Amino acid sequence: MTSTKVEIPYPDIQLFIGGAWRPRSGIGIEIIGPATGLAVGHCAVAEQADLDDALAAALSGFRLWAGTPGHDRAMVLRRAADILDARAVTIGGHIHLEQGKPLDEAEAEVRFAAEVLRWNAGEAERIYGRVIPARRPGERLMVLPEPIGPVLALTPWNFPIYQPVAKIAPALAAGCSVIVKPSEETPAGAAALARALHEAGLPAGALNMVFGNPAEISSYLISSPVIRKVSFTGSVAVGRIIGAQAGQALKKATLELGGHAPVIICPDADLERAAMLCAEHKFRNAGQVCVSASRFIVHRSVLERFTSAFVVAAKARAIGPLINARRVAAVAELVRNAVQAGANLRAGGQEGTAPGFFFPPTVLSDVPPMARIMREEPFGPVAAICAYDSLDQALDIANSLPFGLAAYGFTNTSDVAERLVSGLEAGMVLINDFATMYPETPFGGTKDSGFGSENGKEGVEAYLRPKFAALSRGADC
Missing domain, CATH: 3.40.309.10 (Aldehyde Dehydrogenase; Chain A, domain 2)
Incomplete structure (x- = not known):
């Protein structure tokens, strides 16, 4: 068994909405350290007013971030990656306390999250459209990739910083804004990621983070017309519910579910x-x-x-x-x-x-x-x-x-x-190997294990929609 003694104090976990941290009101959710069975800290809980604020912030953040050139978006992601690398030992200690994995695995997860940010930064600079051969003189036919809109990302507890970054990095690279609801059992990794992106210059509202009752939060946010895509990682049973809610609202969904x-x-x-x-x-x-x-x-x-x-x-x-x-x-x-x-x-x-x-x-x-x-x-x-x-x-x-x-x-x-x-x-x-996870290779399943992919160019494409545009000369041109 791994050592359970770590001298890194666990942070107070707050909500992050509109570029500002919101302290918890009351006790919040108690975070239990699995190595001891004892509380290591507390996590803030979002009320409906917080969710409404997060939706409004995501909408305004999207309008700003979607218009930011890909080169500038890439610079923010790269700066955030450098911040994570510089803090990998501390953040890894927090993940070790809240999730229990050995310190070396926890620190490696943080450094991999930085790698995911860097790879998606490169993709932000390589989002290309295409020109289709015209049928008539004076006509231009084009396909223009556009960010799909504000995204809801729902992540589990087993990889506290990788699971959020696998959704947040490609969404931000594509120009989307994000509301992320990480696991309340392991919130410190996602909070560290949000802090790094904020310090790297991500505009207010481009990333928002909430915690609370998972079923209530997901249902409320999915039903909002602000959210245009849902990305969920978790069990098959919950994935069916999330997929049904997204389908009812006619919203695109990526579901990464269980395996055996x-x-x-x-x-x-x-x-x-x-x-x-x-x-x-x-x-x-x-x-x-x-x-x-x-x-x-x-x-x-x-x-x-x-x-x-x-x-x-x-x-x-x-x-x-x-x-x-x-x-x-x-x-x-x-x-x-x-x-x-x-x-x-x-x-x-x-x-x-x-x-x-x-x-x-x-x-x-x-x-x-x-x-x-x-x-x-x-x-x-x-x-x-x-x-x-x-x-x-x-x-x-x-x-x-x-x-x-x-x-x-x-x-x-x-x-x-x-x-x-x-x-x-x-x-x-x-x-003859088990290397399923690289930033540049698609990660996703089939059958009851879900649909859609994270990572690779497929991961960024999941947050884009194609717009067909036709330009023809006017009669007087």
Whole structure:
């Protein structure tokens, strides 16, 4: 388990509306540190008047920011990135306290957020339209990309600064204004991002941040005619609600929802390397990652060899706590159910007895298909291993669920690799690696894992709308 003692004081989390910070009134929302189970701070709560002010600020901010040249927008994003880099240790300490991930992971998340800002700054300077060949003399046909308008961004708790920046950076690059509602469980990362952008010269109203009851805030803001697009990351169940609300209001939506990523281990794979990488990926952020590998589908001829190596690697991992007691209980119940169904517990499986919400790296082998963990996303440090005999069978197992966010495979045969890429039903397929997240590559799923992409040029395009324009000479020209 990771160390829980950090000497960085946790900040007071306020609302940010119209370029100004609003102190909380009353106690606000208590933020619980998952490493200790004790309060580390408080978060302000928005009232309806605050939401109305945020909508008005987003509208006025959009009118100003949309007219700002792309070069100038890029300069603001780059300055904000430099600020984040300079404060990475402090902000990482805040994320460690509120979310529980190890300090090195938290600091790396801050630096990656800076990288996302820089890459989108470049995209702000490369938003191009196009000219269409005319059909008549004196005619010009053009497509002009325009920012879609004020955006509502709804983000979860597992990556406190990356999740907000993945929505805010491309929206700002495109010229949109944003109202972001981060998780009330982990608000410090988003607050640090807002502060960096404000200090970098972002105009008042271009970014606004509110906290409070998630269902009430999202419903109120989505229904406003000011909001023109919604971007949500979270569970499938909540995503259906958000998508329905956006659809009812005829607003564009990007939904990045849950996953239950399969990993197919082929008999010709480098098993020791695969086991090491799988354990490193599986237990990152204590398994609380939407693209985390969850189902390990291993060829029967190498099943025990891979499992043994994976168990050794799992036992060597030091991880942080889960976000709250509810997640500990949910993960523990999935493990109990799997064992009762006939799975073998090869590592971990016991809830922590120390303060905080700890659960050890856990490995289950020979997991039968009827076990709940083979159908339900664990979102925790539990790996389920099962066997296959043919590649067709492996693909059937991998594609049997309604999720389609990420999928992985390990093989040293190019033909098999090509078949995995074409046969796995997921928005992201990686062979012999787990690098799903770069600023320049699209991140998104299919089926119940949502639609639309973040990152890459697709991420910026999600905040643009094409305007067709035709210019013809008048009769006297």
